[in-house]
Amino acid sequence: MVAGWFTQDSGEEDFRLLGTRCTACSAVFFPREDSFCRNPACTGGELAEVPLSKRGRVWSYTDGRYRPPAPYVCDPDAQWEPYTLVAVELEAERMVVLGQGVPGVRVSDLAVGMEVEVVPGVLNEDGDTVWTTWHWRPLGVAS
Amino acid sequence: MTGEVAVLGAGMHPWGKWGRSFVEYGTAAARAALTDAGIDWQQVRSVVGADTMRCGYPGYVAGATFAQALGWQGARVTSVYAACASGAQAINTARSQILAGMADVVLVVGADAAPKGFFAPAGGERPDDPDWLRFRVLGATNPAYFGLYARRRMALYGDTPEDFALVKVKNAAAGALNPNARYRKAVSAEDVAASAVVADPLRLLDICATSDGAAALVLTSMDFARRHGAGDPVRIRAVSTVTPTYPKAVLDLPDIATDSAAAVDPLPRPFRASIALAAYEEAGIGPEDLSLAEVYDLSTALELEWYEDIGLCGAGEGAKLVREGATALGGRIPVNVSGGLASFGEAVPAQAIAQVCELTWQLRGTAGRRQVPGARTGITANQGLFGHGSAVVAVR
Ligand SMILES: [Zn+2]
Numbered sequence: 001m002v003a004g005w006f007t008q009d010s011g012e013e014d015f016r017l018l019g020t021r022c023t024a025c026s027a028v029f030f031p032r033e034d035s036f037c038r039n040p041a042c043t044g045g046e047l048a049e050v051p052l053s054k055r056g057r058v059w060s061y062t063d064g065r066y067r068p069p070a071p072y073v074c075d076p077d078a079q080w081e082p083y084t085l086v087a088v089e090l091e092a093e094r095m096v097v098l099g100q101g102v103p104g105v106r107v108s109d110l111a112v113g114m115e116v117e118v119v120p121g122v123l124n125e126d127g128d129t130v131w132t133t134w135h136w137r138p139l140g141v142a143s
Numbered sequence: 144m145t146g147e148v149a150v151l152g153a154g155m156h157p158w159g160k161w162g163r164s165f166v167e168y169g170t171a172a173a174r175a176a177l178t179d180a181g182i183d184w185q186q187v188r189s190v191v192g193a194d195t196m197r198c199g200y201p202g203y204v205a206g207a208t209f210a211q212a213l214g215w216q217g218a219r220v221t222s223v224y225a226a227c228a229s230g231a232q233a234i235n236t237a238r239s240q241i242l243a244g245m246a247d248v249v250l251v252v253g254a255d256a257a258p259k260g261f262f263a264p265a266g267g268e269r270p271d272d273p274d275w276l277r278f279r280v281l282g283a284t285n286p287a288y289f290g291l292y293a294r295r296r297m298a299l300y301g302d303t304p305e306d307f308a309l310v311k312v313k314n315a316a317a318g319a320l321n322p323n324a325r326y327r328k329a330v331s332a333e334d335v336a337a338s339a340v341v342a343d344p345l346r347l348l349d350i351c352a353t354s355d356g357a358a359a360l361v362l363t364s365m366d367f368a369r370r371h372g373a374g375d376p377v378r379i380r381a382v383s384t385v386t387p388t389y390p391k392a393v394l395d396l397p398d399i400a401t402d403s404a405a406a407v408d409p410l411p412r413p414f415r416a417s418i419a420l421a422a423y424e425e426a427g428i429g430p431e432d433l434s435l436a437e438v439y440d441l442s443t444a445l446e447l448e449w450y451e452d453i454g455l456c457g458a459g460e461g462a463k464l465v466r467e468g469a470t471a472l473g474g475r476i477p478v479n480v481s482g483g484l485a486s487f488g489e490a491v492p493a494q495a496i497a498q499v500c501e502l503t504w505q506l507r508g509t510a511g512r513r514q515v516p517g518a519r520t521g522i523t524a525n526q527g528l529f530g531h532g533s534a535v536v537a538v539r
Contacts, residue, residue: 002270002280019403027390027406031276031399039406040389059394060298062290062342068282069263071275085287087394094404096394098291100281107343112298123280133280 005031006120006134007051015120016051017097017134023048028093052097055117055139056088059096061110073124082106086136088116102137115139146425148241149368149376150537151361152180153500156254158325158356158487165195165202168357169254170212172493176359181371182248187361189219189246191237193229193253193492196265205492209252219246227439228384228527229253230358230495231535235382237362247367253497254357255490261285262353262489264397274397274528281399285441286350288396290342293444297344300459302447304344308335309465310443311348311485317472318482320513323497325354326486335443349443354488358497377506377539379499381425385532387414396528415452418532419524423454426536430454433476434518435505437498439525440483450478453524453534472513480505480513495533498523506539 007016019030022037024045029038034047063084067074074080084101101110102121121135154175156168169192177184190213192205201208206222219240225232230253237249261284269275277283296302315330330348338347368376390402392409402409412420423429430453438449447461455476456464464470470478481487481501484494502521504510518539525533 002276022406025406028403030403031273038389038402041407060291060295062287062294062344064282064284064287064342065340066261068278068284069261070266071264071268071279072282073279074282083282085281085283085291087291092405094392095390095401096392097400098277098281098283098394112295 002031004049006132012119015118016054017118019050019052019093020047021050028095030095030097053090053092055115056090056097058110058112058114058116059087059089060112061086061101061107063107084110086110086116088136099134099136102135105138109138146242147365147378147380148238149363149365149373149378150499150503151363151368151371151373151376152176152178152182153503154179154359155323155497155500156357157323158354158490160259161355163256163355165198165254165256165355165357166208166212168256168355169205169209169252169359172254172357172359173209173213173250173252176250176361180361182361184213185216187218187248187250189221189237189240189249191221191223191233191249191251193233193496194222194224195255195492196224197258198256205252225531226528227491227525228495228531228533229492230497231382231525231533232384232531234360234362234379234496234499234535235384238379238382241362241364247364249362250359251362251496252357252359253492253495255492256355257353257490259353273399277397277399284342285396286342286345288394289350289442289445290345291394292448293345293442294343296444296447300462302444302462304336305332306447306462306465307345307349307443308332310440310446311335313465313471314440314479314483314485317480317513318486320511321482321486324482324486325352325356325488345442345444351441351484352488354490356487356490356493356497358493358500360496360499375539377503377537379535380538381422381536383418383422383425383532383534385418385421387530388417391530413452414530415448415526418526418534419453419522421532422522422534422536428520428536432520433522435477435480435515435521437479437481437483437501437521437523439494440479440485441489443485446479446483449524453522472515477515480510480515495523495525498525499535499537502535502537506537
């Protein structure tokens with residue numbers, strides 16, 4: 001459902017979010033923009049796929065203490081386990097990217113400015129399919 | 144002066160969970176505004192409805208829905224949608240028509256019948272919709288974004304959850320004096336602290352509820368107002384509906400990421416501040432001229448950010464204002480004397496119109512026990528999903 005948003009079939013070490021970069025003005029887009037450059041001063045270039053920085057610093061964070069509504073997929077019969085949401089500032093791209101924290105990371109483990117890295121995670125499992133997503137993991141925490 | 148329109152009538156349906164149709168609420172508010180203006184419905188030459196997207200087809204064509212309910216009489220009709228800024232866009236549409244000479248008397252209506260709990264995106268499998276994606280991929284509800292802003296303020300400025308609670312205490316005290324408010328009970332800081340965490344660090348009482356409700360205005364040309372015997376009406380002097388400037392560097396609903404600033408430096412002024420600035424520039428006033436302000440307190444922490452964005456204080460000084468009582472009734476610059484969303488809850492297409500209703504009553508001096516003495520100038524501020532600015536300056 002989010003085709004091309006991150007590398008597929010790469011190990012945790014090589015896992016990256018994928019954006020696009022305008023060849024004319026070098027603006028970066030995530031989620032990827034494949035149709036047109038959104039820089040109003042740009043007359044338009046090609047949009048080439050580019051991996052985003054693996055590491056960044058926490059811009060802010062929060063959690064979800066209540067079950068979000070659909071289309072978020074979760075087992076309605078299971079007890080709700082809060083997840084964290086981490087907004088991460090990528091220095092090279094000069095942008096903030098939101099993602100879930102790795103399972104088990106709580107808000108008490110996080111701080112603004114802390115270094116985190118992107119790792120593959122499981123969004124949900126659907127019959128035979130495991131849907132992958134990206135998670136932010138504080139450096140020095142094993143998943 | 145040429146840019147002004149008169150507010151002849153303001154009306155609301157009380158907010159709450161009433162279990163009825165948005166058409167009933169909007170029609171009740173419209174009739175109240177017409178009565179307040181002393182205008183017969185048949186005199187209205189244009190109807191502008193703020194759309195209610197979750198209420199089926201009539202909600203998508205709200206202008207015509209209200210016109211039908213009030214009785215077809217051949218008026219021009221418009222329906223507008225801009226999420227939380229729908230009401231401001233409806234007011235701006237009415238104003239533009241009046242200033243262009245297309246209509247002398249325009250009725251503006253917004254109404255909602257909101258479901259309980261989190262707002263959710265439209266149904267279906269729609270991966271091309273950023274609003275759908277943020278729920279599907281991240282479970283990122285609206286309060287999650289409010290939590291991110293609140294935590295960021297704590298890290299940057301040293302705001303505390305106790306500061307946030309002061310906003311709720313203040314707005315609940317004002318809302319207790321407002322017969323149209325849904326919640327009319329005083330709230331203590333202890334009540335806020337005892338409520339459940341929804342999105343850390345924000346608790347249930349830091350976050351506005353969803354509500355049913357409606358608000359309406361009768362706007363006219365200044366000439367019509369004079370002929371109608373209103374020599375000194377409340378006037379709308381500016382309406383800001385600006386979009387952000389690329390790159391938008393603050394994470395915002397419903398986006399998963401900010402624009403990258405790798406190619407272009409962001410302006411020093413964030414989007415929310417640019418909304419108010421555009422209104423000030425159009426009105427030819429500044430924050431020092433304000434008697435009061437109504438801002439979109441989706442969360443208590445967000446209200447503090449609006450203080451800074453509408454120029455009541457510098458960046459990071461919002462909590463100081465609420466601690467000093469400057470923004471409470473009786474303070475130097477009262478904010479959300481209506482009780483705000485904290486007391487009303489969200490009825491999306493109605494809220495920006497309701498803010499202008501409150502300014503109207505305050506500037507007329509008819510706000511009763513929540514009156515700001517001698518109020519002459521007010522601003523409203525809010526923001527709609529996908530970069531819709533919304534601010535209105537009204538004067539007397
Ligand atoms: Zn470009």
